[in-house]
Amino acid sequence: MRFGRTLALERVDFEAAPGRISALVGENGAGKTTLMNIIAGRLRPDLGEVSLDGAALRRGSAVSALRAGIAAVNQSPMLFERFTWEENLALGGFDLAGFDLAAVAARSRALADKLGFTLPPAGATIEQRSVAERVRLEVLRALSFDPRVLILDEPTGVLAPAELAPFLELLSRLRAEGRVIVLITHKLAEAIAVADRITVLRQGRVVARTTAAETSESALARLMIGEIDIPPAPSAPAAHAGAMALSVEDLSLDRNRRRVLDSVRLDVRAGEIAGVAGVDGNGQTELVEVIAGARRAHSGRVSPASAAAIAVIPENRDLDGLILDMPIWENLLLAPALRERFAPHRWLRRRAALELCRALLARFRIRAPGPEAMAAALSGGNRQRLEVARAIAAAPRVIVAHNICRGLDLAGTADVHRALAEFAAAGGAVLLISSDLDELFALCGRIFVMSRGRVRETAPADRDPARLGMLIAGNWQ
Amino acid sequence: MLDAFLNSSIAMATPILLAALGELLVEESGVINIGIEGAMLCGAFFALVGAYFTGSTIAGIAAGVAAGVAINAILAFLVVNLSVSQVVAGTALDILAAGITGVLYRRLFGITGMAFMVKPMARLDLGPLTRIPILGAAIFHHNAFVYLAFAIVPAAGFILWRTRYGLTLRAAGERPEAADALGLGVYRLRWHALLASGVLTGLAGAYLTLAYANTFVENISGGRGFVALAVVILGRWNPWGIAAASVLFGAAMALQFGLQALGTAIPYQLFLALPYALTLVVLAGFGGQAASPSALGEPYRRP
């Protein structure tokens, strides 16, 4: 099977064979998801084609891809929230005559048993399901098409460490059945452990094709990044006993009849970078929303209460953080502190705001056509830099950042980490909420763990991937 | 007297119900059709034109349906293929429809002030059923439109919730990106819904001129299309709820005649305003959009 394309991907040729796991590795933004979408028929390539057994498939047609036997599992599961899981699976590949949800459920159960999955209770909607359950359901749905080709995009990202091994075993089983498995990942250890062939994408181009035996993690990393100088990661600063900068007390919140935040307590002091480790979907998003003041908790308190003292960098920058249809300088004004500063008496101080914008663009090396250009003109990495710049310019007491380096290349990540470390060194406080343990170990002094809406501070002895992994999975012994 | 009132309520509910059922299909697929008023108006006008110039009621109905479908097709092209703002596009169609029907009406019939009448549609003769006290006259003494409308209620429910097609349609309104990724064809589904709704709205319009007023006056639809939008919300996107809400509005509209007959001193404008005010009150009380399809009203374009 061969695929080829241009532009966001440039002349990519990719082949995968049956009975093998082919890994596609690359940094965030290298083009892996785009490639997957093209193969699955969701995106039309400008040039090139996808062919199965030598027969070319119709481009940009998800139907053709599905009929040909190509199924894909997304990074964030694309399920229908308000439908029941049976209805979701009914839209899968079980080719049943008529509309019989009971039959769908039966077939699903059979398939799930074979795979060692558990299913939600009958008639349950997706809304209340955990992220891991959703991934399983989406895998199930993909498998219901009995696909010859199964593409998985970062499937382990949302799995707790304990769920990892069974999942990889599942992949082996599927491989043994003669299917073509394409595993997209940025986790190099995983790729080497599982894959037969590894293709490396960088900036939309294929830079290497190799096998697990012929390479190593560091070699792959070098291929992924290219030959550039990455500034060394800042060492974790000692936890200063500074003044309390952010304090969260007994925060509780229910959504969809589920307890999303359960008496959350944490605190961050001036001069420190504290981290919250955890798999996505355990309440981090809601915690950030409550701290930002965008959502009200049922009980508990966040101090300081003033909007200007806290700068929040949300996970979803395009939806929550920035307004893409507005100019860059106006996006700066979204930060409440900056709005106070540049619009104190109801009038906008345009010139001053524009000047600040120019200064920030330069200082944070944000590549933009100018302060009046629309934020949409910025690339993903530059948008993230803009958000960091805005947060720091707001001169808050504490910056709360959620999955801040997602989608950034390594250089960009290093820049952001350095900026945060400088901010902390100058007396600010940072709360870093992340699912990336490497990032947390590199930057944070104290680390909290969040699981199922509960937060617990970890001891220095827990500062170890295996131990932390267990805590993240919820084993709080 | 009560039976006359009930009869009127059901009769006046009919165009609203037809339009609302069409709108239900459309909204379940993720589109909000503000242009429903314009489609109804065009359906009414062209139904009259068809019936008047051919002398045949069937031809009139067909013309009305065609007009409704045509207006909805324009909207479909704009909001589905071009992904423009659904609200603004719908409003544009309302204005356009008012203009087209106004211009053509004066062109075809002149501004003579003479009403051009067509033969009223006959009510079905259901024999002994009509002799049941009160309910007989209320329910069993209507023309075919009415029965058709109420027959579609369970049909719509069945299609939407008990067929695979209905599931795919609702998927398009719930999360279009996911639906397209599964190859369900969001654009195609939304076109279907809009065209089907065009048929129903055209029928609703045809009812106004062929069965209700037997003539056309400018803006004969009188906001019923918009009321249908409210009825969908009130009915919580459920066909039976919609039917009930439609009858409620029908009753409010019928009330004005009933009370005028009673000769009260209450100004008739109050009753004319009642359906609209009622909509607001009930919408305020029942709150809003929690039960609506998740992607309702958001322009979607295939990546």
Added chain:
Amino acid sequence: MLSAIGKSIAALALAGAIIAAVVAVLGASPIGVFAALWEGAFGSWYAAADTIVKATPLIFTGLAVAVAFSGALWNIGADGQLLAGAIAAGAIGPYLGGWPRPAAIILMLCAGAIGGAIWGGICGWLRARRDTNEVISTIMMNFVAAQLLSWVVHGPLIEASGAYPQSMAIAPSARMYLPLEPTRLNPAIVLAIVLALGCYLLLFHSRAGFELRAMGRNRRAAAFHRIPIARLTIAVLALSGALAGIGGAVQVSAITHRLYEKFSPGWGFEAIAVALVARLNPFGIIAAAIFFGALDNGSQAMQRIQGVSPVLVQVIQGLVIMILLAFDTPAWARIRGSLFARARDSAPPIEPGAQADA
């Protein structure tokens, strides 16, 4: 900016072409129709003055629509809000006999603003606190306003003889100055322009305007950044209503001097076309209002000379809106892009640190 004006002009031109075709099909001469429109709109000083008079309510309602649309609040109820303002003004107008003229006029306008603000504010509250779709609520309020108007002109405010369904005439002191008789040109146009300037300053140079536009572009992000969505919604729809209401009061004070049924020929809907053609820019609204006012004015002549119904201008309005919508879609931008081969928005800027590839 230029491309925005260009789009609007192109849309009008395209609409004009379609209308020409429609007119030809109807059996009249397109050239004749356009000539008649021009003649009726600008053919004489009186005509030109009347064009401005006809444009004035469109400026008020156009501003109302633009302000609301800027916040993604779909105010389809400018018509009802205008009526509410007119009713308020028409209700106090007859009783302002003892007042000095400037004060009486100002009172009329204030009444109009208050009436319209209430009408719009109700829908704002419904949206903010009850999550009621403002499209439906504003449309419903249109109908309620029409019935309210009908009631007052038949009932409590009916003129002395009781024979005609119109309200009492407002006192002479409440009537707007008409400095250029016999034309109906009056100072309200100045007020309209001043309000347009005010709206411009509000939208683009004030904090509230920024917050409003942010809410309009991305409600979720705005809420995330603590922009007070609920308060803003109510305030904006009230302001929108007030603007339309002032327009209604102006009509009563300057032109009609009393109320009657069918007071508005659809200014509230025409305002949507005006606002879109003006790309929601207050200064553009002045120009667009004059354009549509000219169409309205000229349409009488079109009827007289060419026998084409004046309702045709509604067809023009609807067409213009749809064409502008179509012009704004990414599909069109792509077509344009490939036509003029500009790679402006295509490739994202290169990230610092990435290198020229081997």
